[in-house]
Amino acid sequence: MPVRTPENFDIRQELPLRLRATVDAMLGREEALLGWFEVDLDARLNFVDSFVLLTDKRIVGTSGGDLRPTSPQNNGAPGGMEDAAAGEKSWPLSAELSIQSKEKGGAGALELVDANGLLAQWRFTPARTKAAHHFVDRLKQFRSGSLSDGDLSESSEVLCPSCGSPIKGDQGLCETCIALPGTRPGRSLLRLLRFARKRGAMSFLGLVLTVGSTSAGMVPPYLTKPILDKVLVPYQNGQEAAFRLIPWLLGGLAAASILTWILSWARTYVVAWVSERIAADLRNQTYAHLQRLSLEYFGGKRTGDLIARVSTDTDRICYFLSVYLVDFANDILMIVMTAGILLSIDVRLAAATLIPLPLIAWLVHQVRSRLRGGFQLGSRAWADMTSVLADTIPGIRVVKAFAQEHREIERFRRANDRVLHANDRVNRLWSFFGPVIVLLTDLGILIVWIVGVWQVYNKNVTVGTLTLFVAYISRFYVRLDSMSRMVSATQRTAAAAQRVFGILDREATVPEPVHPIKTGRLSGRIEFRDVGFRYGARTVVEGLNLTIEPGEMIGLVGPSGSGKTTVVNLVCRFYDVAEGTVLIDGTDVRSFSIEEYRQHIGLVLQEPFLFYGTIAENISYGRPGATREEIISAARAARAHEFILRLPDGYDSLVGERGQSLSGGERQRISIARALLIDPRILILDEATSSVDTETEREIQLALDNLIQGRTTIAIAHRLSTLSRASRLVVMERGHIVEIGPHQELLAQGGTYSRLYRAQSDHLEERAL
Amino acid sequence: MTAPQTSALKPVSLEHDAWGQLILETDDGRRFTGVIPARAFPVSDPEHWVSICDSQGHELLSIENLSSLASGLRTVLEAELAHREFVPVIQRLVSATTQEPSDWVVETDRGRTAFQLNSEDDVRRIEPDQASIVDSHGIRYLIPCVAKLDPASRRILDHFL
Incomplete structure (x- = not known):
């Protein structure tokens, strides 16, 4: 290894271009830039950009980091040297100087402290949290001499587990490896055509x-x-009338x-057939896509809204395709054909x-955009209303137990009122728009009569031509009227398709x-390497090692x-780590196919969920x-x-919603059988026994x-007694591991675990007394 | 998976005693009084996996295939099972009101009967063509093949399935 000098790590060329000139001006020639952090808030939490630099000699901040940022003439914090022009301040890297990244409410804070107290503080939004952590790490690494040039301050280079190229940002895979959907979000209605193409022949x-x-409908007039x-x-005028034509003409009308x-019959059937299938394809695809989305998505969505999107919205699209779209095509055709016929007969009258x-x-055009806004509002209000139902019907026991029926009724009424108001808004516009179209239609027919009568008077056209015109034009305007209905x-x-x-x-x-x-046969060795995870700005797990x-059982306590x-969710890959890696048998979990990987994981939850079906199906x-x-085994x-x-039907008994009611312990044992059947290498017990009584707990135990025999097991339990089989206990506090070791050892240590354990055993004794 | 030893036992004889209790003798020479047979899959696979439990409900042994039994043993066992399982098979639906709770009149293999249904959810499709009905007293009725019902019965059932 060549001797590393700080100059080797100068990362000035990695700086964003917009900062480069400023930073160059600020740094001395002998100074090496080790890291930077772009601050995006000022001390009052206004969006103001500034930055903090870490060099091998000092920490430099621009004005945003000043504790009293409003007074540039201020002398600054103790030890700070101020460059009045740029408002920058710097602190030499003394031994007491340290920097830390904290969470303060919704925004983070990067704090510079020495032995005497706080020197400076820079605030930043959660978007910068990761970068702040890296900035702090840079200083630590520099001091410990472990600074490596691959570890850049902005984006610590994570390699894509799929292809090995560096990853930017918080994504688990590099951009090329995330399979992008074929189309960009475009005009939703046009995108439906993609689904029609699959049914090409019938369409x-x-x-x-x-x-x-x-065309056939155009013949009679x-x-x-x-x-x-x-x-x-001619007959009325006493001239010779060609009555022999009558049977042909009337026959033609009938034909x-x-x-x-x-x-029309065939058309209606075929079009309904196609549109029903397009809607079904859309529903299937939406549901399949929904199933593949991560838990994070479901966490942020209301069940009712999702149900409404998959069911009501797709149905609305189907109805549109089968009824309105055909009418619309019909109308356009009719209008073009009518206009063609009219122009060919008499240009002036047609004009x-x-x-x-x-x-x-x-x-x-005027009405359209307003209507769309109204309909979107209506759809959202409808989804809100469905959400109230999806929320309260499963939770009906809680509602009744707290005697809050009237409140739920009120909540539903309010949601329903919003639907009413949204629809009222659309109707107001609509009720005006519809009759206006009718008025214009009448006006159009009136114009034909006026021009027509005048033309007949001047002997320019025959009575027959005028009749023909009136017959066509009434159809024409009827079509326009129905086309305007199409608008809504x-x-x-479009609003439904967008959703x-x-x-x-x-x-x-x-x-x-x-x-x-390929996962192959896993042995079940799990390794967390510097794992960190955050929900937004909140750090949930940090620096977990x-x-x-394989085959070991550990208990997670805390x-x-x-x-x-969160640790368990990371192992299951319900979420991906924000930093660090989770390795299974030495391979990053992100490199496995999710579906294949999860087949190796058995999960037993506190509230076992059984689907509607027989017990055999559930197992x-x-x-x-x-x-x-x-x-059976x-x-x-x-x-x-x-x-x-x-049970009367044995394994054929129906359970789940609407099924046979089972006790919590019975449901739990079915869910254990379910986990056993897949013979997983990794087993996760998340409070598996905490919702049942002691007797049942013994059975479940x-x-x-x-x-757990022969499987790597991670068990979470509040009741510490249930972890007696664990070879090691991992005690966690505020996202960190504080103690690891067997029960006896931890008890002897007298730390967090012994405190937790004593609290529980005292509690048990109290109950026994 | 550890195989529990229950399945290793084999039944040697099965008979009723003077009080009508079922006595099981197993191949290890033990005798059990008051045993209870139960089918694990009474609907989907009644011919396999019949368990015999003691009077406390603990499983003594499990018979994978009924046809592997000696015919005498099998006759007693099936008779006992038939005795325990009261699931009338509906052959014809005479009438059913559509309002909840609905009143049904049906003809079953055990004769004509009437019952009340709490909700239409109590009529369930089990296998694709099989339906089960649970009345307000918890009595179960089976329709083994919906397609084989007469058209009038099917029309009634269509309101519920």
Whole structure:
């Protein structure tokens, strides 16, 4: 290894360009830049950019870090030297000087302290938390001599576990390895076409039938012209009338009607068939995508809203496609054809009839954008209302226990009121818009009569032509009217499509590697290396280092909120680490395919969730192909077999929502059997016995003893007595491991664990007295 | 997985004593009085996995396949199981009111009967073509094959399934 001098680590060229000149001016020639931190808040938490630099000689901050930032002429904190021009201040790197990153409410704080107290403080938003930690680490590493040039202050270089290239930001994989969905969020309605393409042949047939039936519908008015001009008018005027044409003309009218009927029938059926399938595809894809999203997404979403998106919104799209879209295509065709026919017969008359058209187009455009806003509001209000239902119906026991029925009724009424108001808003606009279109339609027909009568008077057109015009033009304006109705349907559907695509465009925060490593048969060695995890600005776990040997059982102990469940969630890969790595058998968990990896994990939760189905189905949930013998032996090992036999339908008993009611202990034992059946290498018991009484706990404990044999087990428990089988106990406090060791050893240490243990045993004695 | 030793035992004889209690003798020479047989999968697989429990409900042994038993033993066992399982098989639905709670009149393999249903959720599809009905007293009725019902019965059932 060559001798490392601080100059080797000068990372000036890594600086963002906008800072480079300023920083260069601030630093001396002999000074090496070791790290920087871009501060984004001032002391009063206003968004003001500044930065802090770490060099091999000192720490330099621009004005934002001053404790009294409003007074630039201030002498500064003790030990600080001020450059009046730039408002910068610096502190030499003395031995007492230290820097730390803290969380203070919603924003973080980087604090510079020495033996006498706080020297300076820089505040930053949670977006900068990670960078702040790295900045602090840079100083530590510099002092301990372990500073390495691969460890940059802004982005500590994490290598992508999938392809080995460096990763920027907080993502688990590099940008190229996160599989991007094919399309960008674009115009939602147009994107539905992608789903229509899958049903190409039938969609095309629907289109052909639409053109056919519309064309057939155009024939009857055309036949009225010869009836009048060749037969009726001459006859009335005493001239020779061509009555022999009548059967042909009337027959033609009847034939056109019948043809229109048959074609419309076929069209309606085909289009409904296609749209139903498009909606089903959309629903399936949305639900499948939803299932793949990480727990983080569900944490931030209301169940009712998600249900509404997958069910109501897709149904609305289906209805639009099958009813309105066809009508719309029909209308467009009709209007184009009518305009063509009219222009070919008499240009002047045609021009007159089309006068109100631009006016209508303008009006439609005006109304459209307002309607869309109204419909989006309506959709959201509807989702809110569904959320109230999804919230309170499963929680009905709590509602009743606290006698809060009236409050829930009130809550629902308020949500319902919002739906009402949103719809009222749309209706107000709509009720005005509809009749205006009708008025314009009447106006258009009136213009035809005026121009037409004048033309007939001047003998420019025949009565038959005028009749033909009036017949076509009434259809024409009826179509315009229905097209204006389309406006609302289109906007409503666009809003629905946007909400559905909102799910589809969401990328999983736990990304699937593009080139996953096969897990093979895992031995179950778990290693945490400098693991950190945050929810927003709140650091939940930090600097966690722990190795669990294959087959070892460890107990995670600590007060609530100490990060125990987070550790478990990281092992399950429900979340990805913010920093550091979780290694299984020496491989980063992020390199495994999520689905394959999770097959090696058995999870027993405090509140076992059983799906609606038979007990046998619930036990074999993780391995649907399991034989009945395997199901029975898993149930036996979980000590569930005998109580299942006592149920009238045995393993065929229906459980879960709407099913047979089971006690908490019975449900727990079924969930243990479920975990046993997949024969996992890694087992996680998250408060598995805390919701049951002591007698049941003993039963469950016996079941668990069978379960943990030969598996790497992480058990979380509040009741410390349940961890008697653990070879080591890991005591956590505020996101850090404070003690590790066997029960007796920790008890002798007299630290956190012994305090927790004594508190519990005292409590037990009190109860015994 | 550790295989519990219960499955290793084999039944040697099964008979009723003078009080109507079932006596089981196993191949290790022990005798158990008042044993209770139970099917593990009465609906999906009634011919396999029959357990015999003692009077406390603890499993003594498990028979994987009924056809592997000696015929005498099997007859006693099946008779006892039939005696325990009261699940009338519905052959025809005579009437059912659609309002909850609904009143049903049905013809079963055990004769005609009437019962009340608390909610339409109590009619469930088990296997794709099998339905189970639980009345307000917890009595279960089985429709082994919905497709084989007569059209009138099917129309009634369609309101609930």
